[in-house]
Amino acid sequence: MVLYNFKSIQVVPGSRDFVDVVLSKTQRKTPTEVHKQYHISRIRSFYMRKVKFTQQSYHDKLSQIIQDFPLLDDIHPFYADLVNVLYDKDHYKLALGQLNTARNLIDNIAKDYLRLLKYGDSLYRCKQLKRAALGRMCTLMLKQNSSLAYLEQVRQHLARLPSIDPNTRTLLMCGYPNVGKSSFMNKMTRANVDVQPYAFTTKSLFVGHTDYKYNIWQVIDTPGILDHPLEERNTIEMQSITALAHLHAAVLFLIDISERCGYTIKQQVDLFFSIKALFLNKPLIVVINKIDVRRPEDVPADDWALIQSLTDPAKGGVGGTQILPMSTLTEEGVSKVKDVACTTLLADRIEKKMASSKISKDLHRLRTAQPKPRDEKVRSVFIPESVANARLADPDTLNKNKVTLTPGQMEVLQEEQDDLEYQKGIIPIFDINLWKRKYLLKDDSWKFDIIPEIMDGRNISDFIDPDILERLDELEREEEALIEELRANGGDASDESDLDDENQELLDEIHARKSEIKMDRLLGKTGRPKLTRQHKGLDKDHMERTLTRMGVEEEELGDIMDDVADKSRDRSKSRRPSERSLSRHGRKRDRSESRGVSVEGRGLSLNRSQSRGSSKTPAPVDGEGYRDLPQKEEAVMLGKEGMRKRNKLGYKGEGDHHIPNLMPKHLFAGKRGAGKTGRR
């Protein structure tokens, strides 16, 4: 059975949208960065990819459209004709054909430009080629605007077409406008078709479904038909004609007996004759509607005769046609009409089916064989003698349930039992032991074992292996070999590693001293000024202690201490006179003299620091730097005078003053912008 789903056709975008979609897709899905310093092959491939991608997306999209729309030659002639009537076959084919051509042209453009791009020698050239290629493709697409717009409209209309299955059981109604086709449809199905008291309320085909004999029947309501030649019929009527021509259905020709529809019975009968060709080979029923307004008995005799002529082949009617009266208002005769229509169609379909060649395939499947006993002989079940004897020997086997159940079956039984209990009002309790009873193990006594899972931080299940013992044996052998090898190598030869005692002591001492030095450095880092050794003088005790610690022996120590004491005495002696003589020309230290001292003391390296030249500054003498003492006294007095005011105000001296910022910039320079804080 072919079912057409015209609803699934994808939206056909307008040409401008089409171009936008494809170009933005190209932009999104292909790399966007290229630089002229790239290798030329890379630049080329970059642009070639863009061109190829655009072509591919155009190709895909157009193919999708071409594929989605139904080919008129492939679909059921009913739909093909309907499409022709509604959208004009030529136009439809032309539009699709144009898209197909566009697709091929785009492919060709891309092919050409890709060929050119292979020889692009710079980024600029490649880019221009790409631009040209995309430009030509897009121009081509823009020209397809009218076809695309047309196809989009067709798509929208197609999606709204009723889904008529041309092959199923169908009732089809036809007749003049306003004879009651739609009302009958509403009575039969739940389609809820619009019914109005003017002609051509129904402008297209409508489908409803009804049930009869447990089957679903398709009921098609068609627009009214007027009696004129085929060429003059409009689109609305043509739909009815198409349906009548192509659908194998029970046709209900409705006649308004009351003539309220605006057409006389004569006109209606004429219509019947003019479209008679369409009723051939179909079950036909003439339905006389609106009998609530005018009973058939009240119809004038000649009109009645006209109606009767419809069934008379001699008078040009169709043979085997029934005439049924009905009123959709009072529902009189409605079900009868449905009944008759359905049964005649069913009979017709069965007849057609039986006549077709395919039926032989189905018929032989339906045969049921019914064997008859050929004689009176009893043919009972055959049980081998041995089995029968065994059964007799062991009577238990007869009593026992001979069927051994699989666990799955047992489970089902259990569930059934649970269900029964549940129905009785007992809530079945899940008991793991009941469950465990069903285990199938090598030994039944294992069934209720608690299976260990974890031991010593490991999963037992990870170790379970049928040949674990063999593997352990192998490991044990390997282990033994290893131990043997170790023993052969002389066991564990421990490296002699420890220092001897003397070295150990030295090392400890070094470590202690190092940490001491470190601590001294840390503690000395106070940042406060320190007295130099010259000012502090010599700490003899400290020196003695240090020397002792450094391993200098007592005799030598005594010598050194004496030596040092001598030298310091010498220096202080020699210094006095020289200082006095030097005071005349400034307080410059006499380097040669101090050096002389240091040369003298070079005997011991320990005293090296002591030998460094003294920088002791003698205290300034009053009156120094002035012409005479009175001048100096005056200067001192003036200085004191100058300080008096400052002392009053609590200033420290000349430098202790404050110049206020009279015009702070931040208060006078306006607001700050987005720059740095310094700028305004």
Next chain:
Amino acid sequence: MRLEKCYFCGGTVYPGHGIMFVRNDSKIFRFCRSKCHTHFKMKHNPRKTKWTKAFRKLAGKEMTVDKTFDFEKKRNRPVKYDRDLVSATIKVMKRLDVIRERRKRAFYKNRMQGVRAREKMMQLKEIDQHIDIIRAPSALLKMKAKILENKNKIQSMETELGPLNPKPIKKSKPTASE
């Protein structure tokens, strides 16, 4: 119920402990504690984090290849319960523990070989270089023999073990005359 391995540190995750993270590609990560989880969230590499099993294995601090490890394997095939097999397995596991421990010790010993000697060499060098901060030059003259002995020892050890942390040779800058 299973004991799992922590994704980060490689420790055992006992039932009811730690946290499990399932990434959207359905890979499962288990963590033994929030420490490991946090490290994972910060995208730290367990192979570069010193305290993890992964680091220790990678750095050669622990055995990685050994027959005792082959026994433990996740088998995704259900085996019907067999009391004999399980009890045998448990016995084997205990025995395996012993063997594994012994091998671990041997491995450690092997790894530590020569380390003590190197240490000693370092100590001797320290003594040799810094003796002058605890002894006056005059005192040093008296222990000349000991110093010489140490120097010889260092030299012999150096030939045996190779120099201690050999320094990269610096290229001398070309002098002005060159």
